[in-house]
Amino acid sequence: MAEQKIDLRNLxxxxxxxxxxxxxxxxxxxxxxxRLSVDRLAKIAEVAQKYGKGYVHLxxxxxxxxxxxxxxxxxxxxxxxxxxxxKVASCGARVRVPTACGGCEYNPNGLVDTQKSALExxxxxxxxxxxxxxxxxxxAGCPFDCPKSATxxxxxxxxxxxxLEADACIGCGLCAKSCTEGALAxxxxxxxxxxxxxxxxxxxxxxxxTSAWSAAKKGYTVRIGGKWGRRPLVGTLYATFVxxxxxxxxxxxxxAWYQEKAEGAGRVxxxxxxxxxxxxxxxxxxxxxxxxxxxxxxxxxxxIVNQIPLPGQA
Amino acid sequence: xxTIDLRGVTxxxxxxxxxxxxxxxxxxxxxxxxxxxxxxxxxVPRSLKDEGHKLLGLKEQEGYYTLLLEKGSD
Numbered sequence: 001m002a003e004q005k006i007d008l009r010n011l012x013x014x015x016x017x018x019x020x021x022x023x024x025x026x027x028x029x030x031x032x033x034x035r036l037s038v039d040r041l042a043k044i045a046e047v048a049q050k051y052g053k054g055y056v057h058l059x060x061x062x063x064x065x066x067x068x069x070x071x072x073x074x075x076x077x078x079x080x081x082x083x084x085x086x087k088v089a090s091c092g093a094r095v096r097v098p099t100a101c102g103g104c105e106y107n108p109n110g111l112v113d114t115q116k117s118a119l120e121x122x123x124x125x126x127x128x129x130x131x132x133x134x135x136x137x138x139x140a141g142c143p144f145d146c147p148k149s150a151t152x153x154x155x156x157x158x159x160x161x162x163x164l165e166a167d168a169c170i171g172c173g174l175c176a177k178s179c180t181e182g183a184l185a186x187x188x189x190x191x192x193x194x195x196x197x198x199x200x201x202x203x204x205x206x207x208x209x210t211s212a213w214s215a216a217k218k219g220y221t222v223r224i225g226g227k228w229g230r231r232p233l234v235g236t237l238y239a240t241f242v243x244x245x246x247x248x249x250x251x252x253x254x255x256a257w258y259q260e261k262a263e264g265a266g267r268v269x270x271x272x273x274x275x276x277x278x279x280x281x282x283x284x285x286x287x288x289x290x291x292x293x294x295x296x297x298x299x300x301x302x303x304i305v306n307q308i309p310l311p312g313q314a
Numbered sequence: 315x316x317t318i319d320l321r322g323v324t325x326x327x328x329x330x331x332x333x334x335x336x337x338x339x340x341x342x343x344x345x346x347x348x349x350x351x352x353x354x355x356x357x358v359p360r361s362l363k364d365e366g367h368k369l370l371g372l373k374e375q376e377g378y379y380t381l382l383l384e385k386g387s388d
Contacts, residue, residue: 174372
């Protein structure tokens with residue numbers, strides 16, 4: 001029997017990642033949306049100093065990773081981080097910690113509360129076993145899409161649909177000047193809206209001096225089936241203006257389809273299952289509970305064809 | 315009417331300069347800003363609106379824009 005006993009339940013959900021060195025692990029921490037209090041940050045620094053290498057790594061998905069932690073210290077690390085409610089993240093075939101941009105509280109571009117959405121998903125779905133492969137979710141607050149929604153299994157992007165109250169318009173032209181997509185042009189001193197060109201950014205609403213432009217509807221644009229890694233796929237559009245409060249349910253519906261359809265497929269990501277099963281199947285499944293929001297049709301996740309084969313390999 | 319020329323000044327320096335100029339102006343006063351095309355004309359009006367000032371109009375001139383604004387109260 002080993003002298004040090006470890007609570008193996010800590011290891012089950014993942015978050016402890018084997019390093020090169022003997023007995024050493026990286027401990028990935030759970031930081032949904034990449035936001036954490038300074039008190040938690042101070043506690044993490046203290047634990048990293050005590051048990052780690054003296055530095056941390058910021059993962060590309062907004063988690064803090066403690067480096068060079070001896071596996072014998074796992075329980076102590078978990079207990080001491082717990083003093084500031086800091087939890088360990090997961091790895092493996094599970095729903096991962098959601099990422100998010102800063103959201104709308106202080107970022108002038110943010111249209112929706114991505115931080116709130118990330119916390120809800122973390123609370124309700126984090127660590128759910130998919131049975132197949134990892135499952136990544138992100139929340140972008142606006143069409144700038146800093147979190148890169150189309151490279152996630154389910155990626156959300158904040159969106160507003162603008163509406164003009166013509167009587168309140170003073171014809172200043174600021175909205176047309178602000179619209180980078182060319183969806184607004186001035187004609188006879190009034191803005192003319194070309195709905196087909198609108199990407200839901202809400203710049204017209206933000207700049208309008210008289211609030212003649214306002215939000216007719218607001219929510220998330222949803223892209224599904226994206227991933228990066230060895231064989232990247234770009235996720236495609238499945239729904240628009242999904243209300244913020246229904247984001248968790250929407251993800252759960254996608255997850256249920258994935259869990260069922262990937263049965264027996266092995267370690268395969270959602271995007272590849274969509275390619276195999278056809279996007280119609282997933283879209284029909286989502287239409288049951290989200291009929292008001294799903295698009296009429298979409299396409300399969302987009303393969304980036306020039307990634308492979310490499311030049312000279314064809 | 316006071317004209318504040320912000321041409322040739324990049325974001326966000328132009329916005330900060332506008333803020334500083336507005337500090338010395340009485341609430342309710344109408345001011346004119348000269349802004350370059352591109353990012354400045356797209357960003358500065360929106361930022362000034364967020365600060366509580368009233369945008370009155372935008373006019374295209376030769377190669378730049380004039381923004382009319384009424385200073386808001388604090």
